[in-house]
Amino acid sequence: MLPHELKARARRVAEELLTQGDLPVADELFASDCRHYAPRPIGNGPLGIKVWVATLRRAFPDLRAIVEEGVAEGNRVVQRLTVGGTHVVALDGVSPSGHGATWILVEILHVGPDGRFTEHWCVWDELTLLRNLGSAPTAAPKLP
Numbered sequence: 001m002l003p004h005e006l007k008a009r010a011r012r013v014a015e016e017l018l019t020q021g022d023l024p025v026a027d028e029l030f031a032s033d034c035r036h037y038a039p040r041p042i043g044n045g046p047l048g049i050k051v052w053v054a055t056l057r058r059a060f061p062d063l064r065a066i067v068e069e070g071v072a073e074g075n076r077v078v079q080r081l082t083v084g085g086t087h088v089v090a091l092d093g094v095s096p097s098g099h100g101a102t103w104i105l106v107e108i109l110h111v112g113p114d115g116r117f118t119e120h121w122c123v124w125d126e127l128t129l130l131r132n133l134g135s136a137p138t139a140a141p142k143l144p
Contacts, residue, residue, distance in 0.1 A: 001111055003072035010077040010109050010117075011067050018065035018083065021057045023050045031116040038122045040092070049120070059096075060085030065105070075112075081105045083124070087133050094135045101132035 001009070009029065016025045026046040034049075036042035042052045057063050063085040070079040084102035087094075103125045110119035 001075070001115060003077075006072040006075075006077045006111060007070045007079075009111070009115070010070060010072070010079050010107075013107070013109070014065035014067050014079070014081050017049070017053055018056070018063060018081075021053065021063070023053065026050045026053070029117055030120070031112055031114070031118045034116070034118055034120060036120045036122070039124070039126065042120075055091070059087060059089045059091035060101070061088060062086050076108060076110050078106070078108045081107070094130065094133055097133045097135070099133055101129055103129040103132065 012025060012029060016022045017029070026049045030046045030049055032045045034045050036044065036048050036052075038052075042048045063083065065081045065083045068080045068082055070077060072078075081104070082102060083105050084100065086100050087097045089096050105122060105124040107120065107122040109117045109121075112118040
């Protein structure tokens with residue numbers, strides 16, 4: 001797959017899956033045995049990513065994800081997303097705040113021979129997200 005094709009395929013994660021909430025797109029993009037690696041457990045394959053996206057979109061129904069940067073080489077693509085929305089349903093024990101939140105998410109996707117992603121690594125700026133929701137300290141802890 002050419003780099004521009006790989007980047008376009010990865011961009012669908014942000015635009016169609018996260019922003020539009022089009023969950024069936026996961027079946028097109030992710031292999032049935034795709035492994036997801038994230039700070040919070042995500043089940044394997046398309047179902048794992050669908051559950052994760054559905055949970056995120058329940059908490060942030062106006063969720064939007066914008067690809068800020070993308071780099072593709074070989075069979076991997078890396079993209080940095082700016083993600084945001086209004087927090088209206090509890091998420092990971094954080095009560096709904098009604099506040100808007102914006103955070104950064106970085107993902108690395110490995111594409112297999114059939115054009116579907118076989119590995120997906122992602123990490124997000126959870127501290128900034130929690131601060132935006134009023135659930136994290138705004139100052140660094142003082143050292144003894």
